[in-house]
Amino acid sequence: MNFDVNVILDNWHYFAIGLGKTILICFISLPIGFALGALLAMIRLRGGRVLNAAALGYIEIIRNIPFLVQVFLLFFALPFAGIRLSPMTAGIIALSSYGAAYFSEIVRGGIVSIAKGQGEAARALGLTYTQTFWKVLFPQIVGYVLPASTNLTITLIKESAALSIITVGELTYMAQDVIGRTYAPAEVFALLALLYWGLTAFLAALASRLEKYLQPYRGLTR
């Protein structure tokens, strides 16, 4: 067994570019996915029968087809429809539309999980609508949505590695590129794993601090 650290030191800028692109792709896809997901959740809760069925159909299709197959479909189908996209754009579209289906279930779950009585009780105590939403309902929705969204965000960052297969130049692709030149898979894949691990661990820590900041009294109520 030989482990050559120089492989990593000599090619550090490839990893830096890859990591930057992975973060960029997620930074763009996640808010879009969340916004679309929230919209889908609203449609599921308030939309008419037709819209509701359409939203449900979309969610079920996305959730029951593997991400990689969706990526391939998008990557190959769009040129056939006359739309030429860079792998990067196709990747962002794939990740956003995939995330939207999962985010919608989180948002919907958050809204449904709050008993109707919470809003009614707040109104009965004389709180205005704005107060009811921001002081009573919103903190509880956040309490449900934030931890679930953190998990999904980490899942999506991990799924984004699959975009390397359609030649999006993100972290995993860059790592394979370095291996192609150095023939040192052990060193490179070990570093690759560490970088993803660091990124997801950092996000998890960040989210848990945000949770405590938004809900300072949560620990006291139980």
Add this chain to the structure above:
Amino acid sequence: MLNFGKTLAQFDQFLWGAGVTIVVSLLGALFGMVVGLTLVFLRDAKWRPVRWIAHLYISFVRGTPLLVQIFLVYYALPGLTGIDLAPFTAGVLALSLNSGAFASEIFRAGLSQIPPGQYEAADSLGLPRFITWPKIILPQVFRIVLPPLVNEFTLLVKASTLLSVITVVDLTRTAQNIMNTTYRPVEAFLMAAAFYFVILFALSSLTRVLEKRNQEQRR
């Protein structure tokens, strides 16, 4: 426009690919449960470094992409240890190691839901440990963990698509192969998507039924 003629002619290959996908996922789930159970015990080990290693393992698996784990098993393992695995074996190994971390969380959650009164009641009835566990505790745990385990299997079927990258000829790889001979990528992947949808929709419906049954019994 879409023309499924050439793709449909390869229907047998898709069926075979679907079979490989299911077999790989089943093996991954099965060995994953073994890994998961082991991790549950390691996490409660008396020796602190053992607990620490189990914790680190779970954190690593949950924090890195499966694709990277597959690469580590298939490409990095031979260089580091001299163990050279066939794609299928490496794929099953990667899936099992991955699934184990998630299965251990499921088992732990299941065990934590058994009220202490169950152990105490069994003790006061004079039941020995080796009867308490298989006859009292595990049947209850089994009922609780069954729906999340089926869900985990669903996730494994989706995850197994990544094995196509190390040339395991599963449903995804079959679609790629057929695309290369028919030059009809959209049809090939729509076909694969339809197969996956049937498998995954059946599994997720099963999870829903099992969850509902558990909720009704608890009332």
